[in-house]
Amino acid sequence: MDKFKKVLKCIITVAALALLTCFLSYFYMSKNGPIHRKRFYEQKKPVDVLFMGTSHAYGGYQPMELYEKYGISAFNLATAGERFAVNYYSLLDAFEYHVPRVCVIDCHGFEYGNEKNDPEVPTRCHGIFDGMPMSALKIRAVKDVLSDRPETWPEYFFPLYYYHNRWSELERQDFEDPAVNCYGKGGRIFYGMANAPEPELVAEDDYVWEDDYSTEYAEKIVQLCREKGVDVYYMCIPFPCDAKAQRVLNRAKRLEEKYDNCTYINLMNHADEIGFDYGCCMSDMGSHVSFTGATRLTDYIGEYLKERYDFTDYRTGADAAEWEQEYTDYTAYMDRLREKCETYQDYLDKVFTPAYSYAVYVSDMKTANSDKMLGKLIKKEGERDLAESAEGSYYFSNLNGDICEESGIEAKDTVFGAEYAGSYNPEALVNIVLYNNRTGETKVSSWSAEGRL
Amino acid sequence: MLFNSFSFLIFFPAVALVYFILPKKIRWVWLLVSSYYFYMSWNALYALLLFSSTLITWLAGILMSRFTGKDPGSLRKKKAVIAAGIVLNLGILAYFKYFSFLLNNISSITSRFNIPLNLPQVDIVLPVGISFYTFQALGYAIDVYRGDTPVEKNFFRYALFVSFFPQLVAGPIERSGSLLKQVNESTSLSYENLRRGFMMTLCGYFLKVVMADNIAVVVDTVFGEPEKYTGAYVVLATVLFAFQIYGDFGGYSLIARGVAKMLGFNLMGNFDAPYMSASVSEFWRRWHVSLNKWFRDYVYIPLGGNRKGTVRKYLNVMAVFLLSGLWHGASWNFVIWGGLNGIFQVFEGILGIGSKKIKTDGQRIFRVIVTFVLVDFTWLFFRAGSTAKALSMLSGVFTDPNLWVLFTDDIFTLGLEMKPFIAMVCAIFAVLILDIFKVKGMDLYLWLERQGFLFRLTVYALVLGAILTFGAWGGGFNENTFLYFQF
Numbered sequence: 001m002d003k004f005k006k007v008l009k010c011i012i013t014v015a016a017l018a019l020l021t022c023f024l025s026y027f028y029m030s031k032n033g034p035i036h037r038k039r040f041y042e043q044k045k046p047v048d049v050l051f052m053g054t055s056h057a058y059g060g061y062q063p064m065e066l067y068e069k070y071g072i073s074a075f076n077l078a079t080a081g082e083r084f085a086v087n088y089y090s091l092l093d094a095f096e097y098h099v100p101r102v103c104v105i106d107c108h109g110f111e112y113g114n115e116k117n118d119p120e121v122p123t124r125c126h127g128i129f130d131g132m133p134m135s136a137l138k139i140r141a142v143k144d145v146l147s148d149r150p151e152t153w154p155e156y157f158f159p160l161y162y163y164h165n166r167w168s169e170l171e172r173q174d175f176e177d178p179a180v181n182c183y184g185k186g187g188r189i190f191y192g193m194a195n196a197p198e199p200e201l202v203a204e205d206d207y208v209w210e211d212d213y214s215t216e217y218a219e220k221i222v223q224l225c226r227e228k229g230v231d232v233y234y235m236c237i238p239f240p241c242d243a244k245a246q247r248v249l250n251r252a253k254r255l256e257e258k259y260d261n262c263t264y265i266n267l268m269n270h271a272d273e274i275g276f277d278y279g280c281c282m283s284d285m286g287s288h289v290s291f292t293g294a295t296r297l298t299d300y301i302g303e304y305l306k307e308r309y310d311f312t313d314y315r316t317g318a319d320a321a322e323w324e325q326e327y328t329d330y331t332a333y334m335d336r337l338r339e340k341c342e343t344y345q346d347y348l349d350k351v352f353t354p355a356y357s358y359a360v361y362v363s364d365m366k367t368a369n370s371d372k373m374l375g376k377l378i379k380k381e382g383e384r385d386l387a388e389s390a391e392g393s394y395y396f397s398n399l400n401g402d403i404c405e406e407s408g409i410e411a412k413d414t415v416f417g418a419e420y421a422g423s424y425n426p427e428a429l430v431n432i433v434l435y436n437n438r439t440g441e442t443k444v445s446s447w448s449a450e451g452r453l
Numbered sequence: 454m455l456f457n458s459f460s461f462l463i464f465f466p467a468v469a470l471v472y473f474i475l476p477k478k479i480r481w482v483w484l485l486v487s488s489y490y491f492y493m494s495w496n497a498l499y500a501l502l503l504f505s506s507t508l509i510t511w512l513a514g515i516l517m518s519r520f521t522g523k524d525p526g527s528l529r530k531k532k533a534v535i536a537a538g539i540v541l542n543l544g545i546l547a548y549f550k551y552f553s554f555l556l557n558n559i560s561s562i563t564s565r566f567n568i569p570l571n572l573p574q575v576d577i578v579l580p581v582g583i584s585f586y587t588f589q590a591l592g593y594a595i596d597v598y599r600g601d602t603p604v605e606k607n608f609f610r611y612a613l614f615v616s617f618f619p620q621l622v623a624g625p626i627e628r629s630g631s632l633l634k635q636v637n638e639s640t641s642l643s644y645e646n647l648r649r650g651f652m653m654t655l656c657g658y659f660l661k662v663v664m665a666d667n668i669a670v671v672v673d674t675v676f677g678e679p680e681k682y683t684g685a686y687v688v689l690a691t692v693l694f695a696f697q698i699y700g701d702f703g704g705y706s707l708i709a710r711g712v713a714k715m716l717g718f719n720l721m722g723n724f725d726a727p728y729m730s731a732s733v734s735e736f737w738r739r740w741h742v743s744l745n746k747w748f749r750d751y752v753y754i755p756l757g758g759n760r761k762g763t764v765r766k767y768l769n770v771m772a773v774f775l776l777s778g779l780w781h782g783a784s785w786n787f788v789i790w791g792g793l794n795g796i797f798q799v800f801e802g803i804l805g806i807g808s809k810k811i812k813t814d815g816q817r818i819f820r821v822i823v824t825f826v827l828v829d830f831t832w833l834f835f836r837a838g839s840t841a842k843a844l845s846m847l848s849g850v851f852t853d854p855n856l857w858v859l860f861t862d863d864i865f866t867l868g869l870e871m872k873p874f875i876a877m878v879c880a881i882f883a884v885l886i887l888d889i890f891k892v893k894g895m896d897l898y899l900w901l902e903r904q905g906f907l908f909r910l911t912v913y914a915l916v917l918g919a920i921l922t923f924g925a926w927g928g929g930f931n932e933n934t935f936l937y938f939q940f
Binding site: 006009010012013016017020021024028154155160161162164165167168 | 927
């Protein structure tokens with residue numbers, strides 16, 4: 001009996017301490033990568049379009065907007081600084097769960113060239129590998145991508161090894177359910193609207209090929225997709241870059257020439273068709289597209305794909321209820337994201353989607369539009385020129401598609417006087433009423449040139 | 454293979470599992486194989502040195518056992534054998550550890566007198582743990598010579614005594630009377646040993662990765678750029694270094710003892726709340742106990758100890774501590790470090806400090822603080838890397854005593870941000886509090902063993918949680934080598 005008790009105590013000790021280690025491992029790890037991937041694995045309906053690539057892609061393609069406007073089921077599995085080699089294994093893993101008809105891959109991976117030994121690589125790999133379940137594929141992926149850095153391998157199988165230092169950086173959201181920060185089907189949003197310079201345009205077939213680590217895996221991706229019957233679209237998301245960089249990104253053209261399942265589109269060359277204006281479609285200090293830019297790119301891709309593929313519309317029929325729930329969660333998630341905005345440009349950037357009706361009253365357009373960003377943001381939404389030319393007060397509303405635009409108008413003569421007089425702040429430079437078309441929830445916010453009031 | 458490496462966390466459970474599965478008769482063979490594997494994980498060639506040291510001292514023992522007679526001839530032969538054993542064994546150590554030092558010094562002296570001497574520049578890599586196993590093996594040979602221990606006829610069992618992996622590379626330096634005896638008796642799996650060993654190991658890891666390795670970040674920053682960090686920074690870093698080296702070496706020793714205990718072996722305690730000492734002499738009875746006992750038994754007493762008058766006693770103390778300094782490193786700053794410790798003890802002897810009875814707690818606290826200041830002063834020479842650097846840093850303390858930095862956020866720019874810095878300070882206090890209990894005569898392991906299982910489990914979980922959370926380990930960290938490995 002005594003011996004049995006001792007053995008039992010040993011087993012309990014080992015089990016409890018192992019459990020503690022697992023708990024700490026989960027607690028300290030960054031949940032962003034894994035939670036998106038988990039959602040992808042758990043999605044019941046098929047994924048027809050899969051977006052992959054770098055931060056340009058996760059900020060540039062918004063699957064929920066594609067879903068809402070075209071009924072296309074899409075998911076975005078891109079992560080920051082993702083190399084094509086990681087893309088490749090991410091795809092291999094993703095195909096275990098969903099085999100899409102189309103895979104849209106961001107071209108920025110070509111920029112990494114032969115940078116296999118870049119010290120950034122191990123950090124960047126966490127975005128994908130943390131979310132992949134333990135499997136022979138994961139072991140193979142880690143060993144291959146990090147073949148020169150075996151000392152980092154434990155990080156991907158035992159997350160505490162890498163993340164335990166996060167204890168001093170924990171924030172409120174680390175103690176919340178990570179799922180509440182993940183309703184965009186992998187699409188993520190950048191903050192800090194920026195006026196970015198337009199890139200120098202280069203023809204798509206003007207490229208400089210190089211046989212390197214990146215091109216090797218870019219090609220492997222196309223071959224893998226061909227085996228699975230998936231069409232690959234290498235797309236270059238707009239960002240301010242020079243001709244030399246574009247010639248590197250255009251390497252995808254060679255893959256298009258070589259493989260019949262591969263198409264290359266340099267979206268920078270289609271900015272006018274897309275309505276992509278570098279004065280209001282960039283954020284994050286001009287390095288990534290803003291939400292407005294992303295919705296315009298997504299819209300363009302939706303239109304493009306709809307013409308070529310006969311996708312199931314998941315907004316109707318048996319899937320309608322699920323869709324409604326997903327979209328409601330998504331708008332609630334967007335509401336939370338908007339609360340973090342520090343400027344009215346940032347806020348409005350995340351307002352202009354068909355999910356909302358809205359009214360904007362600007363007391364002094366000359367001040368509010370001094371950088372021309374506000375005018376550009378509104379112009380595209382309303383297809384009006386007044387936003388760009390007005391100098392005094394200005395009013396713009398889009399109530400379920402019914403657009404109204406006026407300048408030199410008193411607030412009392414607008415929706416702010418009639419319905420929201422109590423919430424309207426006469427001292428504010430910009431007042432915004434936001435109305436959720438589905439839930440009916442209304443939010444009013446007031447802004448000065450410096451920020452939220 | 455470091456104790457705080459991933460590979461050791463796989464190696465040890467595997468070794469222990471197989472050890473207890475094997476029949477008792479051959480368990481020691483498995484330990485010998487494992488110990489050599491452990492040592493060869495640094496460099497397979499180093500095993501040749503370990504083997505040589507083992508062979509020399511074993512053969513010396515065997516030969517000496519043949520000269521048992523009391524006649525002058527036998528005694529002379531016995532003396533010749535032990536002398537040869539010591540010379541050969543120390544010769545290996547001297548070559549690897551002191552040859553470059555010797556050449557540099559000869560070169561430095563001759564150049565001072567403008568004597569052209571083209572000595573070769575040699576860069577000899579010091580094999581890990583060589584000072585420890587050389588001393589352990591020498592201790593055995595001397596014990597056999599003195600007749601304090603029986604000769605071990607089985608070479609492989611003796612090889613296990615020299616290479617036993619928990620204490621191979623940084624001690625404790627065991628005696629043949631204890632460890633060799635245990636090697637010859639097979640050990641059994643015991644819950645009590647597992648429990649005690651696990652507690653020791655856990656505490657050792659706490660000392661090493663939570664306390665020592667976090668402190669190392671700050672200490673390395675300051676000592677790495679002494680021209681940038683002066684005055685109060687030097688004082689802070691030197692105080693912290695006292696705890697770093699304690700956590701590092703004390704942590705290693707505890708892990709070694711814990712790991713050995715789980716296998717059923719008892720290794721001697723190497724640290725006994727050293728910073729609670731009320732005199733430098735007491736400090737040296739509590740710090741690196743196994744080395745100091747070695748020096749006492751094989752150097753101090755043979756030199757005459759305190760039996761040949763006061764002056765001779767002080768000379769013997771100085772000799773021991775200068776040798777101890779040299780043992781720690783082939784550099785003058787280590788000799789000065791050892792010399793200072795010797796001088797402090799001589800002064801204590803002259804002033805009669807060590808023999809005076811402490812009457813009040815206040816008196817004890819005062820003396821503990823003074824002792825810490827004296828010992829910590831010597832650590833500056835130990836850590837600085839060179840005498841010139843140590844003196845330059847020391848002068849900076851007085852010429853630019855920028856004390857205010859200790860009260861600003863500047864101290865959080867030394868490699869640890871505020872939260873990790875606070876965690877590090879908390880770890881130091883936790884260790885000091887436990888040491889206070891220790892000097893008050895409380896056996897914390899025994900106390901914990903007497904508590905209920907759930908309470909004990911909670912303590913394990915808290916300590917493990919602290920190690921996993923606050924410890925300097927994993928990605929982004931190089932497993933910090935234990936400081937004493939270089940000796």
